[in-house]
Each structure stands twice: as structure tokens, then as C-alpha cells.
Amino acid sequence: MPWKPPAPIDIYQLLPKTNCGKCGEPNCMAFAVKLVNLEAKVEQCPPLVEEETYRENLKKLRELLLPPVKEVVLRSPKKIVKVGGEYVLYRHELRYMNPTAIAIDIDDSMDRDAILKRIERIEKFEYEYVGQKLKLDLIAIRSTTNDPKQFAKTVQIVSENSSLPLILCSLNPTVIEAGLNVLTQNYKPLIYAATKDNWRELAELAKRFETALAIASPGDLDTLVSLVKTISEGYGIEDLVLDPGTFVGPNGLAYTLKAFTWLRYKATYDLWKYTGYPLLGTPISAWTLVEGDVTDKMWWEAVLATMLTTRYADILIMHSLEGWVLLPQVMWRFGLYTDPRKPVAVPPGVREIGKPNEMSPVLVTTNYALTYSIVMSDLEKSKINAWLIVIDTEGLAVDVSVAAKKFTGDKVLEVLKSSKLDEKVKHRILIIPGKAARVSGDIEDVTGWKVVVGPMDSNEISKFLDKIWASEKLKELTQT
Numbered sequence: 001m002p003w004k005p006p007a008p009i010d011i012y013q014l015l016p017k018t019n020c021g022k023c024g025e026p027n028c029m030a031f032a033v034k035l036v037n038l039e040a041k042v043e044q045c046p047p048l049v050e051e052e053t054y055r056e057n058l059k060k061l062r063e064l065l066l067p068p069v070k071e072v073v074l075r076s077p078k079k080i081v082k083v084g085g086e087y088v089l090y091r092h093e094l095r096y097m098n099p100t101a102i103a104i105d106i107d108d109s110m111d112r113d114a115i116l117k118r119i120e121r122i123e124k125f126e127y128e129y130v131g132q133k134l135k136l137d138l139i140a141i142r143s144t145t146n147d148p149k150q151f152a153k154t155v156q157i158v159s160e161n162s163s164l165p166l167i168l169c170s171l172n173p174t175v176i177e178a179g180l181n182v183l184t185q186n187y188k189p190l191i192y193a194a195t196k197d198n199w200r201e202l203a204e205l206a207k208r209f210e211t212a213l214a215i216a217s218p219g220d221l222d223t224l225v226s227l228v229k230t231i232s233e234g235y236g237i238e239d240l241v242l243d244p245g246t247f248v249g250p251n252g253l254a255y256t257l258k259a260f261t262w263l264r265y266k267a268t269y270d271l272w273k274y275t276g277y278p279l280l281g282t283p284i285s286a287w288t289l290v291e292g293d294v295t296d297k298m299w300w301e302a303v304l305a306t307m308l309t310t311r312y313a314d315i316l317i318m319h320s321l322e323g324w325v326l327l328p329q330v331m332w333r334f335g336l337y338t339d340p341r342k343p344v345a346v347p348p349g350v351r352e353i354g355k356p357n358e359m360s361p362v363l364v365t366t367n368y369a370l371t372y373s374i375v376m377s378d379l380e381k382s383k384i385n386a387w388l389i390v391i392d393t394e395g396l397a398v399d400v401s402v403a404a405k406k407f408t409g410d411k412v413l414e415v416l417k418s419s420k421l422d423e424k425v426k427h428r429i430l431i432i433p434g435k436a437a438r439v440s441g442d443i444e445d446v447t448g449w450k451v452v453v454g455p456m457d458s459n460e461i462s463k464f465l466d467k468i469w470a471s472e473k474l475k476e477l478t479q480t
């Protein structure tokens with residue numbers, strides 16, 4: 001039987017039931033519904049966390065809402081990356097929780113300059129897509145020299161020059177220990193990897209340094225599960241990540257897909273605790289397993305990464321930094337991990353287009369990600385200087401939000417006030433989308449600003465502004 005959310009009434013019974021509103025909800029039942037939908041965390045109820053009388057209920061609530069796949073947290077002094085924490089096999093059953101973390105490798109045979117250049121490329125990789133910044137998440141430091149001193153030196157350089165959490169990769173416990181010794185306590189890296197040959201030593205290191213531990217058993221799921229059982233029960237280590245192996249070729253691909261799917265199926269359908277951990281895939285294997293030139297290896301790495309993101313890797317270790325390899329991965333990951341129950345939204349607020357000043361036009365749009373990105377792209381292409389007010393329509397497009405009464409004067413006023421835009425511009429004219437014409441009166445009444453109805457399509461904005469924002473017309477408008 002797959003994981004099923006508890007009934008809201010069962011959750012409600014464990015809440016304080018005082019309807020105090022401190023969680024931001026009107027009452028405890030509304031908060032219970034949010035908890036069941038995984039839209040809130042129990043920690044958002046202050047009395048539950050702070051008052052001794054609710055201690056037992058808090059524990060029970062946390063148990064009831066525990067995901068069948070454990071959430072593992074990796075940390076650097078500046079960033080936290082969460083992996084796993086999944087509840088379902090198929091996205092439409094609920095939603096996926098923590099996006100697949102992409103790690104790029106650095107190896108300890110590289111000199112300092114090469115390491116610094118690679119870190120810079122990893123950290124600077126960024127693609128803006130429907131208002132979100134898509135980035136890489138982790139650095140995997142591999143020991144290819146098998147020299148503890150060389151590994152420690154590389155870990156030191158990376159930790160001093162990168163903000164990202166780390167994966168330390170070696171099968172040699174002495175090498176891993178040397179790397180762990182140079183990291184401060186603010187780091188919680190992942191050690192990769194315990195195998196049937198070194199599991200004792202690596203489990204002891206993971207316990208001593210309080211790190212997460214990857215268990216690798218390529219091509220042998222029985223051994224993988226047996227190691228999980230031994231390490232979790234014998235050492236009490238729960239921050240585990242499982243690597244069943246990543247292979248290429250027709251048989252290799254089939255095995256890889258089956259192994260990842262079987263592990264996630266057993267975790268989310270059979271709730272089998274020994275498989276309930278995040279999964280790690282190594283598309284980087286293409287660089288050793290694929291015969292051919294560099295492009296062939298990169299192509300296979302991209303194929304493996306896409307396949308594993310879909311089925312069901314929580315961490316990927318990759319080598320290529322080429323845009324054509326990584327861009328499809330971050331975009332596919334973005335699509336897969338958005339909540340299918342909600343439209344994709346961007347944060348409300350004011351955006352500066354070009355270099356706006358006190359007399360620049362002020363435009364209004366919604367926070368539906370697709371509308372936002374089209375409007376932004378049209379405005380940026382037209383090279384105008386303007387202010388863009390993005391209002392919170394709960395991710396609805398203009399026409400839908402008007403019909404649903406989410407595109408309102410109150411929403412515009414909210415952003416005007418929070419951004420203090422009225423102090424930055426001298427005129428009092430708002431340009432709203434043509435599809436929002438019927439709420440122009442409401443916006444004028446609530447904000448006190450004159451509303452001009454703009455074009456139906458954002459690619460007409462530039463022409464529209466040329467006409468309307470000419471000085472004579474502007475004077476006319478400001479005086480009426």
C-alpha cells in the first residue's frame with residue numbers, strides 16, 4: 001500500500017485547538033489541512049513547539065507526517081541542501097519535495113588554479129527560467145591520487161573558495177578522514193562511499209564526524225539493503241544515501257532504471273524502511289564506461305542525468321560543465337519538482353526594467369510565472385526604462401485572476417506600500433494589462449492613482465509607451 005496522508009481530523013486532535021492564529025491560519029483545523037497537504041510544517045505552530053504540555057503531541061505529529069524516504073541535509077557554512085524527504089512514487093499522487101541536487105566533480109590531481117577556475121564555473125552556472133534562478137548545488141571532491149595529504153589540500157582549497165556543500169569521494173577511509181579533518185564543524189558533507197569492503201571504517205567516520213554516508217553496491221541490491229540494515233541498526237546512522245550503480249549500454253540502462261525504481265517503489269509503496277533513503281546516481285560514470293570521443297561521453301552523461309532525475313535520483317554526480325549538458329537537466333528538474341496542484345508563481349514586488357527614474361512608467365502584471373517571464377522578456381527586449389509591479393494573484397494569469405477577483409486594487413496597493421514606490425516616482429499613473437480593463441475603477445479607487453489601460457499583449461507595450469508616454473500626453477494624464 002502506498003503512503004497515505006493522515007486524515008485532517010487525526011492531525012487536528014493533536015494540535016492545541018486554541019485557534020490562536022499564531023500560525024497564520026484562522027483556526028487549528030485550517031492548519032491541520034495545510035499539514036496534511038504538506039503546505040506547512042508543525043514547527044509553524046508556536047504553542048506546539050514552545051509549550052511543554054504539547055511535547056508528546058509534537059512527537060506524534062512528527063511521526064505521522066514522516067516521509068517514507070528520509071530527508072537528508074547537507075551543509076556548508078553558507079548553504080544547506082536537502083535531499084530525499086519524498087512521499088510518493090508518482091508526482092501526480094502529491095508532489096515531489098526536494099529537487100535532485102546536482103554535484104559537479106573536482107579531483108585532487110588538479111592544481112590550485114584549475115580548481116579555482118572550476119569552482120568559479122560551478123558557482124556562476126545560473127539560468128533564469130520563469131522567474132527562478134536554476135543553479136548547481138554541490139561539489140563532489142574525488143580522490144584520484146589516493147593520497148590523504150593531496151586530498152586534504154584539495155578539500156581545503158575548495159572549502160575556502162566555494163559556498164557549496166561537499167561530497168567527499170574515496171573508498172579509502174584514510175583519505176576520507178584526511179578530508180574530514182580540514183573541514184570546520186559548520187560543514188556536514190556526504191561521504192561517498194561505504195561498500196562491502198570498507199563499510200566498518202566509513203561508518204565509524206560518519207558517526208565520529210556526524211556526516212551523511214553514501215552506501216554503494218553497484219549491481220547488487222541484496223548487498224545494498226544488507227549494508228543499510230547493518231549500518232543503520234549497528235551504528236544508529238540514519239543520514240544515509242543509497243547508490244545502486246549507474247550503468248550504460250542497453251542492459252546497463254535497463255538495470256539502472258529497474259534498480260532505482262525498485263528502491264523507490266519499496267520505500268513509498270511497501271514502506272520498507274531499509275530502502276527509505278535518498279538515491280544517488282553517477283552520470284559521471286559515462287566518462288569511464290562510454291567508448292568514443294568527448295562529445296559521446298558528454299551526450300551519455302546528459303542522457304543518464306535526465307533518466308535518473310526522472311527515476312528517482314536525489315543526488316547526481318556529474319563532470320561536464322557544458323551548457324548543452326546541464327541546461328536540460330536544470331530545466332527538466334524544475335518542471336518535475338514544481339507542485340502540480342499549483343500554478344508556478346514568482347514572488348510579488350517591484351522589478352526595475354533598465355534604469356527607471358522618478359518619471360518612468362509604472363506597469364502592473366501578475367505573478368503567474370509564465371505571464372511574468374513573457375512580460376519581462378518583452379520589456380527587456382524593447383530597451384525601455386520602467387517600473388514593473390508584480391502583484392500576488394496566487395499564480396493566476398491576468399484574465400483568470402480578474403475573473404477570480406485576485407487582480408484587485410488591494411493587491412496593487414500592497415506592493416505600492418511595501419516597495420515604497422510612491423516615494424520613488426513623482427507621477428501617479430499605473431498602466432495595467434488590457435485584459436484587466438474591467439478592474440481599472442477598483443484600482444483607481446483603492447490606490448488613488450490614475451489608471452491607464454495598456455495593450456492586450458505585452459509585445460505591444462513598447463509601441464504603446466511611445467504613444468502614451470510622450471510628454472504632452474503624460475502632462476495631460478497627470479493633470480486629470
Ligand code: SF4
Nearest residue numbers: 019020021023028045
Ligand atoms: S498556532 Fe497552533 S494553536 Fe494556534 S491556531 Fe495555529 S495550529 Fe492552532
